[in-house]
Structures are given as structure tokens and as C-alpha cells.
Amino acid sequence: MFLRLLYESFARQRRRKLLAGLAILLGTTAVTAMLALATTIGDRIHQELAVYGANIVVTPKADQLAVKIGGVDIKPATGGAYLKESDLAKLKTIFWANNITGISPELPIKVDLSIYGGATANDLLGIGLWFDHPLTGGTMTGAPQLHPWWKIEGSWPKGPGQLVVGRALATKYNIHVPMRAGLAIPGAQNGIDDVVIYGILDSGDDSENKVFMTLNTAQNLNGTPDAISRVDISAQTKPEDAFARQDPDTLTPAKREIWYCRPYANSIAYQIREAIPGADAQQVRKVEQSEGTVLERISGLMWLISAAALLAAGFAVSAAMATAVLERRGEIGLMRSLGASRTAIALLFYAENGLLAIVAGAIGYLAGSALAYTLGAHIFSGVSTTHALNPVLLPIVVALALIVAIAGSTPSIRAALKQDPSAILRGDA
Amino acid sequence: MAEVVTTSLNENQTRAECAVIALEHVSREYTGRGASVRALDDATFSIVAGEWVAITGPSGSGKSTLVNMLGCLDRPTAGTLKIDGADLAAMSPTELDRFRADKIGFIFQQFHLIPYLSALENVMLAQYFHSMTDEKEARASLERVGMGHRAQHLPSELSGGEQQRVCIARALINNPPILLADEPTGNLDQANQKIVANLLKDLHQTGHTIVMVTHDPEMAALAQRKIALSHGKVFCHPIGGPVVSLRR
Numbered sequence: 139m140f141l142r143l144l145y146e147s148f149a150r151q152r153r154r155k156l157l158a159g160l161a162i163l164l165g166t167t168a169v170t171a172m173l174a175l176a177t178t179i180g181d182r183i184h185q186e187l188a189v190y191g192a193n194i195v196v197t198p199k200a201d202q203l204a205v206k207i208g209g210v211d212i213k214p215a216t217g218g219a220y221l222k223e224s225d226l227a228k229l230k231t232i233f234w235a236n237n238i239t240g241i242s243p244e245l246p247i248k249v250d251l252s253i254y255g256g257a258t259a260n261d262l263l264g265i266g267l268w269f270d271h272p273l274t275g276g277t278m279t280g281a282p283q284l285h286p287w288w289k290i291e292g293s294w295p296k297g298p299g300q301l302v303v304g305r306a307l308a309t310k311y312n313i314h315v316p317m318r319a320g321l322a323i324p325g326a327q328n329g330i331d332d333v334v335i336y337g338i339l340d341s342g343d344d345s346e347n348k349v350f351m352t353l354n355t356a357q358n359l360n361g362t363p364d365a366i367s368r369v370d371i372s373a374q375t376k377p378e379d380a381f382a383r384q385d386p387d388t389l390t391p392a393k394r395e396i397w398y399c400r401p402y403a404n405s406i407a408y409q410i411r412e413a414i415p416g417a418d419a420q421q422v423r424k425v426e427q428s429e430g431t432v433l434e435r436i437s438g439l440m441w442l443i444s445a446a447a448l449l450a451a452g453f454a455v456s457a458a459m460a461t462a463v464l465e466r467r468g469e470i471g472l473m474r475s476l477g478a479s480r481t482a483i484a485l486l487f488y489a490e491n492g493l494l495a496i497v498a499g500a501i502g503y504l505a506g507s508a509l510a511y512t513l514g515a516h517i518f519s520g521v522s523t524t525h526a527l528n529p530v531l532l533p534i535v536v537a538l539a540l541i542v543a544i545a546g547s548t549p550s551i552r553a554a555l556k557q558d559p560s561a562i563l564r565g566d567a
Numbered sequence: 568m569a570e571v572v573t574t575s576l577n578e579n580q581t582r583a584e585c586a587v588i589a590l591e592h593v594s595r596e597y598t599g600r601g602a603s604v605r606a607l608d609d610a611t612f613s614i615v616a617g618e619w620v621a622i623t624g625p626s627g628s629g630k631s632t633l634v635n636m637l638g639c640l641d642r643p644t645a646g647t648l649k650i651d652g653a654d655l656a657a658m659s660p661t662e663l664d665r666f667r668a669d670k671i672g673f674i675f676q677q678f679h680l681i682p683y684l685s686a687l688e689n690v691m692l693a694q695y696f697h698s699m700t701d702e703k704e705a706r707a708s709l710e711r712v713g714m715g716h717r718a719q720h721l722p723s724e725l726s727g728g729e730q731q732r733v734c735i736a737r738a739l740i741n742n743p744p745i746l747l748a749d750e751p752t753g754n755l756d757q758a759n760q761k762i763v764a765n766l767l768k769d770l771h772q773t774g775h776t777i778v779m780v781t782h783d784p785e786m787a788a789l790a791q792r793k794i795a796l797s798h799g800k801v802f803c804h805p806i807g808g809p810v811v812s813l814r815r
Contacts, residue, residue: 139688139691139692139694139695139700140695142684142688146683146684149683150683468679469681471679472679472681473692473696474640474664475638475640475667475673475679476668476673476692476693476696476697476737477664477665477667477668477669477671477693477696477697477741478664478668478696479660479661479664479665480660480664481661482696558635558640558641559640560631560634560635560638560640560641563675563677563679
């Protein structure tokens with residue numbers, strides 16, 4: 139009998155049910171699209187903001203100790219303290235290892251560059267870097283990936299005999315690519331007699347006065363194998379909030395664990411400090427805060443749209459239900475006179491709306507997923523990273539649809555059940 | 568002193584002992600907009616099991632208020648109303664719903680059949696809200712009122728008299744001790760009035776307690792006793808005939 143009544147309510151009030159269902163469908167479509175985008179927008183914004191460089195910088199801890207005489211920092215640029223390149227493998231062991239999307243270690247050294255058939259440039263700043271170094275999952279990382287604004291004429295170094303020079307140097311010493319040269323440490327015997335300059339770098343900053351080589355080349359020239367003095371890291375992080383700025387060592391164990399297990403730039407930096415001995419990891423606030431601000435604003439907008447869509451759906455359901463219940467007051471009065479409890483009648487109406495919400499919610503989920511896919515492609519350079527269907531969202535969206543349907547229909551159902559059944563049956567209500 | 572009822576079962580039983588409905592100084596007052604109206608005023612009477620009582624009175628006399636209370640749809644604001652020995656004032660709303668499903672069968676002037684359910688399903692609806700549906704029993708109930716052959720018809724396919732008979736079958740399906748009929752022939756033509764009147768007579772003969780609100784003197788004359796209402800006051804007429812059987 140219950141199913142019969144349920145079926146008839148849909149068959150007889152098709153238009154009302156359709157309107158209520160449509161409202162739920164539109165609401166859940168918007169929510170699904172917003173949720174689906176929200177789950178991937180962090181990755182995309184991180185990718186977009188990656189052009190501004192790394193968001194975590196790792197340096198040797200000893201380098202942080204200022205050496206000042208009379209207020210002047212006399213510590214050399216390299217600081218004389220090094221990290222181990224081999225320790226970078228430990229980055230794969232930290233809790234948020236999968237959030238690290240780019241690593242660029244460097245070793246700065248002083249070099250003399252002798253151009254064959256030309257001048258010799260002394261005391262240049264040479265930088266040893268990774269170029270196309272394998273990261274995880276088949277992706278490559280290194281300086282070019284972390285400095286996407288760098289433009290190269292020619293190609294990046296691939297081995298010990300290959301160099302890239304900055305545009306300013308190239309102009310000053312009339313360097314073209316490819317060009318042969320000699321490379322040496324000033325005042326030292328060790329050097330490479332025959333190197334080839336394969337590329338000229340345009341960076342728009344002081345890197346245009348530097349000489350770039352593979353990290354291994356710099357380590358060998360410097361006589362410091364395995365040494366690096368700085369690592370730039372790009373990591374996907376959660377926007378910084380007040381909790382992120384807490385010092386984890388002053389938190390209770392439970393709160394510390396929560397802090398530790400959230401992908402704040404601070405907590406990733408903390409984990410890097412734990413993993414690499416003698417390392418000091420700090421977030422680069424400018425990049426991190428830009429990313430956080432953009433994400434916060436977009437998330438806020440998405441929540442607002444979702445809430446507005448659900449609220450509108452709730453009102454539409456409420457209006458449709460008010461009319462539907464009004465039409466069925468006679469039935470309600472009769473059911474009450476037959477001994478049906480208020481709960482039994484409410485259950486019947488809630489079951490109708492629940493069923494409607496499940497169906498409309500499921501369709502809304504499919505429509506919203508399609509919308510998110512299309513929007514994702516339009517917003518982010520024509521390529522959508524949003525999955526066509528995210529099954530995790532289905533129960534969430536259906537649950538939201540149920541909440542909207544139940545909340546929207548409750549006022550009408552309550553009002554109908556409060557009415558005097560005898561008055562309804564007499565037609566006086 | 569309690570009235571003595573003539574019954575075929577026990578000559579010495581008092582009216583109070585046999586009462587299936589007992590009102591003691593029952594009043595019902597409605598308040599609203601600063602004023603109060605006493606729709607029923609200090610009503611005291613009883614109806615014994617198996618009795619057929621007609622409630623008469625002009626519009627606004629308190630008939631509907633009395634019927635609502637006898638049908639457990641409303642409760643007195645003063646006095647005691649007992650149905651089948653149970654005091655309605657002591658019951659929670661849920662208990663009252665359950666009690667109504669068990670004890671009262673409603674027969675309406677407007678029939679109040681659900682238009683999209685067949686005659687059989689309309690009868691089964693009362694079973695559904697009482698306990699569980701049983702098509703065989705529902706069909707038997709329809710056959711009892713001579714509507715077995717129309718079980719699958721929708722109310723719109725039935726005449727007024729036939730709809731009222733389905734309504735009576737629905738009232739009977741849970742075997743309630745009291746049938747509460749509100750103008751049962753008020754919407755029927757002469758021929759159908761006669762059919763329904765005969766049906767009520769049969770039900771009375773088989774021991775059902777019938778409380779019937781009516782304006783029709785002919786229908787009222789069928790009852791054993793009349794309870795007249797005027798301005799909320801009750802005037803009980805003498806018992807019109809013997810109670811056939813006690814049905815509790």
C-alpha cells in the first residue's frame with residue numbers, strides 16, 4: 139500500500155513533482171560542478187602560480203647564522219656550508235612527499251670563462267643545477283621547470299662539457315651558440331679545457347650575468363662532490379591560516395598531529411627539516427600567500443554559489459510542496475481519521491520527497507560533472523583536469539539533495555499535520 | 568443513580584457498566600482572538616454497546632464538536648470522556664491515533680474515498696494504517712456491503728450509494744466496536760438512502776454500536792435513542808428499544 143501511495147503521488151502530481159525535481163536538479167548540478175572544480179582548482183592554481191617560482195627554499199642550517207662585524211654581514215654567498223645532494227632522496231619519504239611537484243638544487247661557484255679566440259671573463263658566478271632530472275612517476279624536474287619564465291636560446295646542458303650563459307654575458311663577450319670555451323676555478327689548477335656553450339638564457343634578472351652548468355660539473359670543479367647549497371621546492375599546499383602559523387613544538391600532541399597532517403607550506407617545510415639533517419626549510423611567503431589568497435577567494439565564491447543554489451532549490455521545493463500538500467489535505471484528513479499517526483503520514487510525504495531527491499540528485503550529479511568538465515576546460519587553457527566523474531561526490535550530492543528536499547518540504551508537512559482533520563474532512567479548513 | 572439497561576445478556580447490568588461511550592460533565596471550549604466559545608456544555612450521557620444513537624440538532628448546536636470527541640479527533644477541555652473504558656485525557660496523541668484506528672469506524676457524508684484508489688484499495692487503506700493489508704478480508708468486507716463485484720472500480724465509476732457502501736466497508740474492515748456515521752445519507756437519493764439505512768440496520772442487528780449524526784427525521788427514527796443538542800447543551804431522549812447484544 140505504501141508503494142502504491144508513493145507511485146500515485148508521482149503519477150498524479152507530475153507537474154509539481156517535476157518542478158520540485160527540477161529545482162533540486164539545478165541546485166545539485168551547481169553544487170556538483172562547484173565541488174568537482176574545487177577539488178582540482180588547487181592543483182590548477184598551483185600550476186598557474188608555479189611561474190612565480192618555488193614556494194619552499196631549503197638552505198643549510200649553518201648558513202642561517204649571521205656572521206657580522208660592525209653590523210656588516212661578512213658571511214660569503216655560499217656560506218661555506220653545504221647540504222648533500224644524496225639527501226634529496228629523503229624528500230620522497232616525508233608525509234606530504236606526493237605534494238612536491240618540483241625540486242631544483244643548486245651549487246654556486248666562482249669560475250673563469252675563456253672564450254676560444256676571444257676574451258676571458260674572470261670571477262663569474264657559475265651555478266650548478268639540475269636539468270631534466272627524473273622526479274617520481276616519470277616526471278622530470280630541475281631549474282627550467284621551477285623557473286618557467288626562463289627562455290633559452292639553444293639548449294640546456296646535458297653533460298659536463300656543456301654550458302649556458304646569461305644574455306648579459308653573451309652580449310658583453312659576443313658569445314653565440316654553439317661556441318667553445320674553457321672553464322676553470324679562479325686561482326686553481328683544476329678546470330675543463332674544452333666546453334661548449336649550448337645556450338643563452340633570457341631571464342630578465344641577474345641570472346643573465348651567470349654561467350650555468352650541470353650540478354655534477356659544478357661539484358667536480360669545486361671539489362665538493364655531493365654538495366649543494368640551496369634547494370628550491372615547489373609543493374602543492376593548503377592556504378595558510380592562523381593554525382598554519384602556529385609553532386608545532388608548542389602544540390598539544392593531538393593538535394600537532396593535525397597541524398602535521400595538513401599540507402601547509404609550513405608543515406611541509408617542517409617535515410623537510412626533519413628529513414634532511416642540517417637543513418633549514420622555509421616557505422617563500424610571497425608565492426605561498428598569493429596562492430592562498432587566490433584559492434581562498436575562489437573557494438569562498440564557490441561556496442557562495444553552492445549555498446545560493448541549494449537555498450534556491452530549497453525554496454522552490456518548499457513552494458511546490460506547499461501546493462502539493464494543499465491539494466492533498468483531504469487525503470491527510472482521511473488518513474488521520476483512519477488512525478494514521480502524524481509520523482506515518484509525514485513519513486509518506488518525506489518518502490515521496492526523498493525519492494525525488496535521490497533521482498534528481500543523481501541526475502544533478504551527472505549534469506554537474508559534465509558542467510565541471512566543460513568549465514574546467516574553458517577556465518584552464520582549454521584542457522580540463524577535472525575528472526569526468528568523481529564517484530566520491532555522488533553520496534555527498536545525493537545527501538545534500540535529501541537535506542534540501544526534507545528541509546524544503548518540512549514547513550508544508552508540519553502545517554498540514556497541525557490542521558484539524560475533522561475540519562479538513564468537512565472542507566472547512 | 569445509573570440507568571438500568573434492558574439487555575438480552577444480563578438483566579442486572581447497569582448502563583454505566585455496559586457503556587461503550589461515557590461522558591461525565593464534558594465541555595469543550597474554543598478560545599481565540601480574546602473570546603471563548605463553549606461549543607459543548609456540561610454533557611453527561613452514555614451509550615451502551617450495541618446501541619444505535621442518533622445525534623440531532625441544528626447547525627452550530629455542537630454536533631460536530633461532539634462527533635470529533637467521540638471520534639477521538641478532539642478532547643474535552645473539562646469533564647471525562649471514556650470510550651470502551653479508556654479515558655481519552657490520559658492518552659498521548661500517538662496513543663489516541665492508535666485508539667482511533669482500533670475503536671472507531673468513520674462513515675462520512677462525503678464518503679471521502681481516495682479517488683485514485685480502487686474500492687478494494689480504499690478499504691485496504693484502513694487496514695494499512697491499522698495493522699497490515701489483507702486483500703481477502705478487504706474483499707469480504709466489500710461483499711458484506713454488496714460491493715464485491717465492484718472491488719476494482721474507482722470511486723468515480725461508482726454511484727453515490729455505492730461509494731457510501733465502500734465507505735461503510737472501510738469503516739468495518741478493522742472490526743471497530745463503534746461506528747460513527749456523520750450524515751451517512753445526506754448526499755444520497757431516496758433509493759440509495761434506503762440501501763444505506765438497511766445496511767446500518769443489518770450492522771445494528773449484528774451488534775455494532777452506531778452513533779449517527781443526522782438531520783433526517785426518518786433516519787433518526789431508525790435509532791433506538793436520540794441525543795438532541797441545542798446551543799451546546801445535550802438533551803437525551805428515552806431509550807427507544809432494547810439493546811440487542813453487548814459487543815465490546
